[in-house]
Amino acid sequence: MNNGWIDTHAHLHWPDFSDLAGAVERARAAGVEHVVTLATDRASSLATRRLRETSDAVSIAFGIHPNEVGAATDEDWRVVAAMLREGDAVAVGETGLDFYRDRSPREKQERFFREHLALAREIGLPVVVHTRESFAACAAAIGEFPGVRGVFHCFSEGPREAEVALELGFHLSFAGNLTYGKDDVNPLREAAALAPLDRLLVETDSPFLTPVPFRGKRRNEPALVALTGRTLAAIRGVTPEEMATITTRNARAFFALAGGESNGA
Numbered sequence: 001m002n003n004g005w006i007d008t009h010a011h012l013h014w015p016d017f018s019d020l021a022g023a024v025e026r027a028r029a030a031g032v033e034h035v036v037t038l039a040t041d042r043a044s045s046l047a048t049r050r051l052r053e054t055s056d057a058v059s060i061a062f063g064i065h066p067n068e069v070g071a072a073t074d075e076d077w078r079v080v081a082a083m084l085r086e087g088d089a090v091a092v093g094e095t096g097l098d099f100y101r102d103r104s105p106r107e108k109q110e111r112f113f114r115e116h117l118a119l120a121r122e123i124g125l126p127v128v129v130h131t132r133e134s135f136a137a138c139a140a141a142i143g144e145f146p147g148v149r150g151v152f153h154c155f156s157e158g159p160r161e162a163e164v165a166l167e168l169g170f171h172l173s174f175a176g177n178l179t180y181g182k183d184d185v186n187p188l189r190e191a192a193a194l195a196p197l198d199r200l201l202v203e204t205d206s207p208f209l210t211p212v213p214f215r216g217k218r219r220n221e222p223a224l225v226a227l228t229g230r231t232l233a234a235i236r237g238v239t240p241e242e243m244a245t246i247t248t249r250n251a252r253a254f255f256a257l258a259g260g261e262s263n264g265a
């Protein structure tokens, strides 16, 4: 087993990834051994299911993103839920609450988020949570489903919220925004510094959130996850190789990927 990285959050169904084989190849060359790609609505769930066939280095998840909930119907959720029950997915998501873009009615976001949480708990998959200006509401909803496992993806909060997330038993996944900004007065880096090592994951959220030094210069892709991993390693005072080992072990256990230890959940 090599010591590569796992990009735990990408959106390979995005039109930007028409060169998907190339993106997977560049990821491999950059030391990324696996990618988890997440759907954001019914159509992309169907597209993502097809991506599973492209490479054994890709795992898939289905869900309806809070920004897409406004346009989604109950029938859309039934289709996505049925796909989740088929057993090909390694997680439920992307789901969550977004009160920043506020593209979908909040009440409907809250309802769809709870549908995802209930199903995740029922079928024993972790849930991948997007939160933007909605952390307290997300934490409250998660608290209604004791035993559900999950991750706050692209964790962008401070140490207080990190404590709440950890208390819920959730993982924290760090993305390219960890590489932004300065070391002093940086609540996100404080959060990254306090989480137990076995709760850390890394991701790109590609095609968005390109890490420094490519920020603003090119589209993000799984190959760049190591840049975030290196920043996280520096914050934790370990080598990049050690951080790759730690976060990859965590990701394999969390998503029950081949080569990981079962977490017994």
Ligand SMILES: [Zn+2]
Residues within 6 Å of the ligand: 009, 011, 038, 094, 205
């Ligand atoms: Zn995402």
